Amino acid sequence: MAINFLSEESLLSKEELQIRDSVRSFVAKEVEPTLKQAHRTEEFPKELIPRFGELGLLGSNLEGYECPGLGDVAYGLIMQELEYADSGIRSFCSVQGALVMFPIWAYGSEELKQRYLPQLSSGEMVGCFGLTESDAGSNPGGMKTKAVAVDGGYKISGSKMWITNGNIADIAIVWAKLDGRVTGFVVDTKSKGFKAQLIEGKFSLRVSVTSELILDEVFVPEDHRLTGLDGLKAPLSCLTQARYGICFGVVGAATRCYDEALSYSSSRTIFEKPLSHYQLAQAKLVGMVQEITKAQLLCIQMGRLKEAKTLKPEQVSLVKMNNCRIALDVARDARDMLGANGIMDEYPVIRHMLNLETVNTYEGTEDIHRLVVGQAVTGAPSFR
Ligand SMILES: Cc1cc2nc3c(=O)[nH]c(=O)nc-3n(C[C@H](O)[C@H](O)[C@H](O)COP(=O)(O)OP(=O)(O)OC[C@H]3O[C@@H](n4cnc5c(N)ncnc54)[C@H](O)[C@@H]3O)c2cc1C
Known part of the structure; x- marks a missing residue:
């Protein structure tokens, strides 16, 4: 709904x-x-x-x-x-x-x-995107994965961490330093020297495959190198596309939590009346409607800017930061309204709540997006 x-x-x-x-x-x-x-x-x-x-x-x-x-x-x-x-x-x-x-x-x-x-x-082929490393997340420029030019192409060595779809991917977009510049390559995951290691035991995004990628002198032909944008700008431009989708996506997660909280509190009788008839419960539900409504409007305006081809990365940062935060807050309030039932997987709320922890972290943490917007409004980068 x-x-x-x-x-x-x-x-x-x-x-x-x-x-x-x-x-x-x-x-x-x-x-x-x-x-x-x-x-x-x-x-x-x-x-x-x-x-x-x-x-x-x-x-x-x-x-x-x-x-x-x-x-x-x-x-x-x-x-x-x-x-x-x-x-x-x-x-x-x-x-x-x-x-x-x-x-x-x-x-x-x-x-x-x-x-x-x-x-x-x-969907005949699946892909993954390897930018993050265990010691280079918010600062992807600190990556250690390297590509060296060889006859007919390149050899890539290094490892990538937290890679969605890694173990089910047929190809990987791997970002590596070539002569010190971050460069993208399309890597066939069946190539010699390529290995994907499943990361198990997550409390969040359990439905998604997350992997470590290990590359040991993996050969990539010359025409599998991505060109056009230089250095980190290329992976960051991809992340802007993905973050745009996240801004809308988390509105879906928040809406689901609200729907569950509304239906649960309407049928749950506490003392002599339904939970949703109490003022404190209504304040929580209204807070959800208020924040989800604002988040939807941000998305539609952002989408129209994208369609007009005028959308800037910092505008996406503002919406990603805002919408992930409100979705997390909505999910936590909804979880609370479901009482003990709120901790069970019979209801989707706690699954959403835990998932949103990842969504708030990946594709740029809330802090990083705040710094991106901070730079846009003050002109001063304060990342380091
Ligand atoms: C389930 C999952 C799936 C993922 N999928 C992918 C994927 O498909 N491909 C991929 O490449 N990556 C993926 N990631 C990685 C994700 O993008 C990174 O985890 C994220 O960028 C944060 O990096 P980090 O974990 O190294 O945290 P860190 O960079 O170590 O950050 C730790 C903390 O420090 C804060 N911080 C960082 N810099 C600053 C600063 N300058 N000032 C103040 N505070 C700061 C952060 O906000 C955070 O709170 C995934 C992660 C998860 C959890």
């Missing part, structure tokens, strides 16, 4: 609403039933991948090469509906579209685009 308190839907086109509603019904019918088990066993429901492809949910705002070519707001609404179910489900689609397909689409050779984009769009 979407919150439409300020008639936000009047800002969306008929086509955007249709796309949102069709993804909503797919999520309810096919994604929801997989989640409890997937969360318990920390296994991604792989049977959904071809369905994501058939429904045009992978790289849906990219054009050409058999990509769906939808508008940016429609793309955002797809992310919102996927994350209504689970942040791990949305993460799969975000990584595939914004962090794997986008760099190939924007910086790959014609041959790379024709070879990989149709298969990534259909």
Whole structure:
């Protein structure tokens, strides 16, 4: 159920609403039933991948090469509906579209685009994005992974940490230093010297596959190097695409928590009346509606700027920082309103609450986005 308190839907086109509603019904019918088990066993429901492809949910705002070519707001609404179910489900689609397909689409050779984009769009192939290292997260420029030029291409050595989809990926976008400059490469995960190690025991994003990638002199042919943008600007431009989707996605997670809190508190009788009839409970529910409404409006305005091709990275930072924070706060209040039931996986609230801890951290932590906005308003970078 979407919150439409300020008639936000009047800002969306008929086509955007249709796309949102069709993804909503797919999520309810096919994604929801997989989640409890997937969360318990920390296994991604792989049977959904071809369905994501058939429904045009992978790289849906990219054009050409058999990509769906939808508008940016429609793309955002797809992310919102996927994350209504689970942040791990949305993460799969975000990584595939914004962090794997986008760099190939924007910086790959014609041959790379024709070879990989149709298969990534259909879900026949899965990709991952390796930027972070165990000692280089908020400061990716500190990466140690290196590429050296050899006959016909490059050899890459190093390791990447916390990589979504790592163990199920056919290709990896790996960022490595070539002559001291951060450079992107499309790496076949079956290449000699490439290994993906599953990271188990997460309390958050358990439905998503997270891995360490180890590269030991992995050969990458010359035409698998990404070109066009120099240095860190290239991976950061991909992250801006993915963060854009996160801004919408977390509205979905927050809305789900609100829906659960409203329905639970309406049927839970405490003393002599339903919980939702108490003033303190209403204050919590109203706080949720208030913050989700603001977050939705931020998303729609941000989406229209993206469609007009005027969206700046710091504007995405402001929305990512705001929407992740409010989603976490909504999830925590919702968890509280469910009392003891709120800690059980019979209800999705605690799963969302724990997932949102990751979403607030990955793709730039809340602090880092605050510093990005701080630099935009003062002109002074204060990252170091
Ligand atoms: C489940 C999961 C999936 C992920 N998927 C991917 C993926 O697919 N690909 C990928 O490349 N990475 C991925 N990441 C990595 C993620 O992007 C990083 O964890 C994130 O950028 C933060 O880096 P870090 O963990 O090293 O934290 P750190 O950079 O060590 O930060 C620790 C703390 O220090 C704060 N901090 C950092 N710099 C400053 C500063 N200048 N001033 C004040 N405080 C500061 C941070 O805000 C944070 O609170 C994933 C992470 C998780 C948890």
